[in-house]
Amino acid sequence: MGRSPCCEKQHTNKGAWTREEDERLINHIKLHGEGCWRSLPKAAGLLRCGKSCRLRWINYLRPDLKRGNFTEEEDELIINLHSLLGNKWSSIAARLPGRTDNEIKNYWNTHIKRKLCSRGIDPHTHRPLGSVPSTNKTSNNNSRSSSNSNNSNVNRFQLETKESVTALMQVPANIDNGAESAADSNGSSGLSSEEVFPQINLELSIGIPFPSCQRSQFSSVNLNQSPPQQQQQQQQKRVSYQLFRPTMPDVCLCYGLDFQKNHACSCRVITTL
DNA sequence: AAAACTTACAACCGCTTTCGC
């Protein structure tokens, strides 16, 4: 029935990895690939849990990791992605080549939170500090707690869909203002979200899933009926959208933002935003 | 110079999701 346990914890090392352990792990993965973490420690001659090996490899030893300080562009991208995705560090990391979820999470907690606070922005809500929070909090606080609580999938969908719609509205606005993020321009000016984006009601509440995510459902990004100037603007937006999903094919944004995993969006409609 | 405090980040823990039996 099932599988045998992953490791015998009483025979495993803990704490900081030694250089020798690192080398063993690197050599083993070079020879055999990432394969099965469960059997890796034994095969590599390591007294470590497979889970620990995986973490060490992913967060520190992988050759494609980009070490060193985050750039200003990466900062802004993380802030924007966090405003869209909340604390979904792995999803954020997937859009920053060479960075790991753990690294981004640590960086967020040590640098970006402070940076946003100094700009007068609440790092949880991406709203100006002191503004009245929505009663229906966004997913920054619900990424885990909602699944722990008795909230149904419908409730989770409502929250995430609300967030995705807000995101759809916010992203083009950011891009029209150049590299400045919505949070940035919002915070530095001291204006409320509603003042910056008068067409957006951030208290919007959505209850029923879209039957499918079609371009026409997001009127602000409907290219077909746009005059040439608008089309030019939207072409810029489309290019800039790629920043947020550089590895994604040109598919529905909901899909690109992983909503299909939560059944919030089951479509794979090809769309040009 | 050293103690106290702060910061940064690697690693661990516990939970959820996925998947093999």
Added chain:
DNA sequence: TGCGAAAGCGGTTGTAAGTTT
């Protein structure tokens, strides 16, 4: 189909390094 282990993920902790007093 259900159970249980593996994998994956996000929150938290431990501690080394840096800074201040």
